Structure formats: structure tokens, C-alpha cells
Amino acid sequence: MSFLAMSLVLFFVLPALLLVFVCRAIHLLFFHPLSSIPGPWYAAVSSLWITSHVLRLEQCKTIHALFQTYGPVVRIAPNKVVFCDLGAMKSVYSTWKFDKSDYYKSLLTNDNDHAMTTLPHAQHSIRRKAYASHYTPSNLAKLQPEIGEATGKMIDTLHGLPAHTSLDTLPLFRHLSLDIIVASSYGFQLGAINKWALEAEDHLTMAIGDFPKRGILRSTVPTWAWNLVCKIPNARLKLLCDSDKIMAEFVSTRVYEMRAKLNADKLAPVVAPTIVAPTPSHFLSAFPTFSRSSSRASSPAPSCSSDDSSFSDDTEKSYLLPRLLNYRYPSGETMPETHVISECMGHMVAGTDTTSISLSYFLWELTRRQDILRKLRDEIDAVMPDPGAIPDIKILNGMEYLNAFIKEGLRIYSAAPSLLERVVPVSTSKNFACADGFDLMGYALPPGTIIATQAWSMHRDPAVFQSPETFLPERWLPAYAAGSKEEDAADAESEAARLARMASHMMPFGTGSRICGGVNLAQNIMRIVLVAVLRNFEVEAAPGTDEKSMDMRDSFVMFPAAMECKLIFHPRVPAA
């Protein structure tokens, strides 16, 4: 660079840039509509600060610390405000149903939208209607054989392992969840768990694991750089780059097969699942008690508090894919195949790692809490005398301690505890008429402001959850406060009100109109897998699996710092 050019940069360009930066910072700090909102000044002037915490995989904890310092409303970036408040949560996600932010576009499948990435509320509700009936309790109750069969294969596989094998439960449960989601979506037994047992590479499961990483990279790295990276001749990298394609190919094949079956009128409306790999075992041989007919469940029925009416449905069972293929948009047109494929891909991605992470943390918690394990065991052993016959879901739904344990697990180890971003709409939008923007707890937020809360903090509000960091399933039992030292609090607030208050703050599956579409399936899987595992095995943490390795990190979903959860499954010695 010539001396003249250097002088120009030093004396004019740099000072000019500095001046622009300072003026912008002054505007953002003192004159911007969000300037009255509490928060660190450096967050108000640039997104760099919060981005650095996102990249360090600790956004949830960082924001939680901000709430503790600044109160329930905090500005975390020039145009982004977060809150931790029940009223605001209901207002944003349920009453006004604000549209989602662009953040969700990083989760596009094959560059196409699915329900989770459809940002506008109105378009989303049309999309959601296409799949919602699949995940009703009554339809899912009919899919118990599929879930039971996949779980049975996993239990058999674990029984077949050499003693003291230490295994990473994240891939284990990822394969299981995928088997279940594939069976529930297509009536097709994938057998991913068998591949896991053989240590064979399963490209589909790897693709699903890679998909979120690919999404983050795709949205941060410029397209030319991404294309260049994908040209590097490395097999693992190629799988990462192609994760979208691998999933799309798998789903497309199922779509064409199903279409052919529908056209040939062989399908209507039940498809018997195709068993890909036979699984000879004591476990499956006992399954007919569970899988063929729920009315034949052999277990002694405990008191069952579930709402039986939600299960009494005489319609035939149906899988997700034929539902989508038969769905008609309000215009009368059927869903284009690209939409069907991306929707199915979205469900595979949304349901696999979330379920696997939850189950892994639940079991890890039990390895260090014999007191909780004992109570769970008592309840499970009573309803499941035969370790190979899982009771009907109605019975599992009525298991008070199991359900309290799962609630507490979802509270502390929420698999998607991060900000669920929405956008304040313009005041002229159809469902929102507020001339001065949105009133968030006394602060006026202009249209376009990104606004969000996170399960991590809603679940740790000390005014709602006593000792929020303590894992305490008993807090979900009606008797807890009455029999504890907190009589004063219990006097002031009835038990029912205390439980309702806690429940209203829970959002492990999101909340409002965009709540997790597979919440009922996820709950069923967690119940079924937990009872099957705990009835059959003692679970121990492998050396190296400890508070440090399991420390939670987040990148929309949460995962252990070590990126693994190694546990040992010892077959339970039958009672003498």
C-alpha cells in the first residue's frame, strides 16, 4: 500500500468508521425504542456478545444469569429482548401467536419448509392440521405394538452384550427413537437398533445426528465456502454435507412405495408393519401380551388416572405418511410431494435427538439417586411382573411416581431448553392491533423486535419451584408440600394451586400454538423405554461419566459437554 493510501485509511476512513460506530452505539443505548430495557450495555450495541456465548454452547446459562442480575426482561442484542414471566409467555405464544423468527430457517430440510420452519402463524396452522391427528393419544395407543417391538429389540440387544460393557446411550437411544419414528410414520421396521448392535454404520441415523450441525454451518458459512468444504475428499465430511440428501432419499422412497400401495388400493387404511429383521428372543416372545391387543395386557391393573375417553376410538390405526398424502389444503389441493417429504424429514429430526438426550439424562440421574430408583422400581415391578411384557400405555399413564419422575426430568433436563424466538408483528397485522407496538411488562416493543423466553429459566424460577436445582420428583406429588417442612407455603397456596402453578411454567415441549407436534409420542416413548429398561437392568455410570462430562451445553437442543453418556447395563438378578 502506498504511503498516501495508508494515510487516507489512517486519517479518514478509520476515524469515519469509528464515528459511525460511536453514533450507532449512542443511538442504540439512549435513543432506540428498546433503550429503556435493562441489560448489559455491550449487548445493546452489538450482537457479537451474545453470539460469542452461542458459539461457546452456553446461551441458556448466560441468559439465565442475566435474568438473575437484571430481572425478568433483558435486552440481549440490539433488536432482541428475552423475558422470564408466565403472563408474557402466554401472551406471546398463546394469545397473540407471534410468527417465528428467521432463526428457524436454519432447520429447513432439503431447503424446504416443514411445520417447525413455517414462520407465519397462519400458514403454519394449515400445515399443522395435516399431521396433528396422527399424534393424538388415541392413534398413538394403536401404535404401541410398533413402539414395543422396537423397544423389545433394544432390550434384547442389551441382554446380549458382554458383562460390564460400557456404552454410549446417545447413539443407542437415537437408533431406537429413529426405529420408533419410522415405524409410526411409515409402518416400516427400519431395524436401526440392529445396525447399532452390529456396530454397522447406519447412514440415515448419522444423517439425522449431523443435520442440526449442517444447518448451523450452512447458515453461518457463505455458500461458496460451504460448497468448497463439501468438495474435500473425506468420507465423514461428505456424509455431513449430504445429510439432507440421505434423509430425503430415504423418505422419498417411502413416499413412492406408499403412493404405489395407495394407488393399488392395497393399503386402505391399515398397513401391517414389515419386519425387516427377525428378533428371536424371550423378550419379544412375551410381547403379544402387550403388542397384539391392549385388552389382553396381563399385568395387574393399578389405579389408572388417565382419561380413558381419549383412548376409546374405534377408527383404524393409520401412519403419518398416508395421512399426509391424503391431506388436502383449504384450496382443495393435495399436499405437494416436496411438502410431504420435508414434513416427514422434519419429524425425524425433531423427534430423534430430543428423545435420546432426555432418556440418557434420566438414566444418568438415576445412577446417582438410589432413593428415586427404589421408588420407581417398586412401582414398575408391581405393574410389570414379566420383564418381557410392557403394560398398556393406559397403565403407564396412571403410574404416579413414574410420571412425577418424567416431569422432573423434563424440568431439569429439558432437551430443547433454548430461546423460542418470535417477532413482534406490525400493528396492522390481522391478529394483532396495537398501535405502539407490543406491551411487554410495561415496555413498548416496536414491530420487528425479536422476543423470546427459554424453558431453562422458566423451569428454574425459585418463586415457583423450591430449590430449583434439586432433582425432586416428589414436588409433583400432591402429598409433597403437606408432609414437608413447607407447611406455611402449603397453607397459603392449596396443593392443587401449587401443582397447577408449576405445570403452567413448564415448557419442555414449547408452548402455545407451536408446541411440539410429537409431544404425546415423546411421552409414550419415555414411559415405555424407562419401564422396560428399569425392569430389566441395573444401570451404572461408566468411569468418566460424571457431573463434568454431563454438564449441559446447548445449541437449540441440549447435550452433555463430553458429547456422550456412557452407562453400563447389568441384567437384574431375578428376585429369589
Ligand code: HEM
Ligand atoms: C423429549 C422429546 C422432545 C422434546 C423435548 C421436544 C421439544 C420440542 C420443542 C421445544 C419444539 C419447538 C417449539 C417451538 O419452536 O416453539 C418442538 C417442535 C416440534 N416437535 Fe418436538 N420434542 C420432542 C420429541 C418430538 C417427537 C418424538 C416428535 C415427532 C416424531 C416431535 C415433533 C415435533 C414437531 C413436528 C415440531 C414442530 C411443531 C410445529 O411447529 O407444528 N418432537 N419439539
